[in-house]
Amino acid sequence: MWSKSKTEPYILTSPAILVLIVVVGFPLVYGIYLSFTNMNVYSFRDPKLIGLDNYIKIFADPIFYSTLLRTVIWTVVNVFCHVLGGLCLAMLLNRKFPFKNFYRVMLMVPWAVPQYIAVITWKNMFRGTYGTISILQSQLGVNIEWLINPAYTFIACMITNIWLGIPFMMMVILGGLQSIPGELYEAADIDGASGFQAFRHITLPLLKSTVIPATIIGGIWTFNMVNVIFIFTDNSGQEQTQILVSRVYKDAFNFFAYGRAAAWSVIIFLILAVFSVGFIKMMMKEKEAFE
């Protein structure tokens, strides 16, 4: 028989567990079930189980591999720039200088503006002939058709997403920087450490516990970021602008091929789960070695 001390944690966490079952458990199980069905326009009301057909077709299609590679590039470049940009700006904001609060507010703007509005604004800036970027580049004698050439459209999407994602990383890293005791830098200063050495041996190691979870979450967000590409390409991008999740969206909500879209989703989930588990294990090993 369980004592009160054993049952209490389960009672206290049961509301959260219930919410998790409803918002995570049900979509997970239902999504996995759909991925084994032929649910599309012709079998919308009575989908049949078709085993692994959806998966076999996806893995047999070369587009899966090119889209996966593009998604990895998209995620790595975005998250790298988010962390680098966020780190640089956070270090600037961690110093004393005039109008610091004003700059801090201005740097938060990309996060405060509704994403939809921000992306539409960027898209219009990239627009040919009349867009701000097009006007500036034409004055420099450069002619890039951002919204016509799919390779450039993809780069334009990346630039926009980098701009959108830096403030989050900046705030997280700034919080981490402010939690580093000033005495450590004073001691380093007394020991004659240079600014770079202090950064390398104090700032970076102590930021790890802040930056790593933020990078994982940022990676998952970016991997699944459908909005920017969806808006830039009017929901019907060419092959060279698609990432995995935009393909899921298109199959599900443009073509109502829910079985196939669910199979794509399960594949995305497995990729992210492997990435997350691998990343956490690696970090845990490092932490254990450090301890």
Place this chain on the structure above:
Amino acid sequence: MKRKNWLSVLAISSLAVTMALGAVGCNGGGAAGASSQGAGASTKKGDVIELVFSEQDDPQSADPTWAEIIAAFEAENPGIKVKSEHKETEGQRTDWNNSVLAGKGPDIISSPPDNIPLFAEAQTAMELTGVIDESTFAMLDSKAIENYKYKGKVYGIPYKVGNCLVLVYNKDLIAEPPTTLDELVQKAKELTNAPNQYGLVYDMVEPYFASPFFLGSGGQIFDDNGGLLVNSDAAKKAFQLIYDWKFTDKITPAEGNSDVANALFLEGKAAMIINGPWFFNQAKDANINYGIAALPNAMPFADAKILMVNPNIKDEARLAAINKFLAFINNTENQLKLAKVSTEIPTNLEAKNDPYVTEDEELKGVAAAVASGVPQPARPEMRQVWDTWRTVQARVLSGEVAPADAPAIWEAECKKQIEATMSQQ
């Protein structure tokens, strides 16, 4: 340590699952917003019935007219309330399918006719024969109803016709509209002074706006058995035409969607625009001295706006209320109101003979375009056709694909898309 480790893994995996699967598993996601309760509700004697009506008309011009019609209907039928919901075309389609599948959704939808085959196959539209009063059908042009039957069954009521493209021209820049494609190019060249002014503008993203030239060259999308016919000389000609407009004749902007094309015309910076009757009110509001003409050497898709009913409705009282509302929308007075606000042709037989329809110059132009056009093919695969057409057109207009190679790519991609997303196994 190990337990903590696994808790972190579980938490992050949960986040990944929610984000990756939420959209599909929850049967809605992004575009699919909150669904209405309308069709799922049952009524008791004496209850006020609230019908939910979904439409996707231009809010600025059509909303006041719908509000007026609904207010008059409610005044005549005190036991029925009608709640109108406006949605954009794509979101409306997705929301309807998802919410109807979930046993709910609006009661009635007004939408373009390409939804008929999609909803009919997905069983998210009610077959109307025997459900809707014969007196309602009797008020309408039987040919229009016949045009929008799907596999011999009536799923939708066409209540206005005129969803087609015409050439809208600025009379201050062009006295007489061109009657041939050569003339169009010649006039457009004379009037192009990029980037300040263009001879011709159109939505270069949506292939719908270039489709009249594909059809006008003899192009067809499907054969009688649903086989694709898009890899044709007609498609080559149509792709070559828009390619030349941009790269050889230089009469259009380098790129632009409907926002760009409309803005250029409304600011007086474009002599001609390919657009439809829904654009006329904007041109009027911008004080553009415009005229309309048929597109030279072209055949537009000419379609109706359709009313469809939610198949989840089993409640007799609700069905009776829907019948009353559909009869009210389709009476002579209301069809005329709706047709006037969008410069389209009513399908009500009496309204069709009203002096407004027979004498208005603009409507005559629209009627001529409709007469020269064809309805969109009634096949659910049209979603894949449009999607791949859009992609291939973009590649032609980026210079990546030669117009002569584009039709074969279009057909191959379309076949692949249909096979991947509509397999009937």
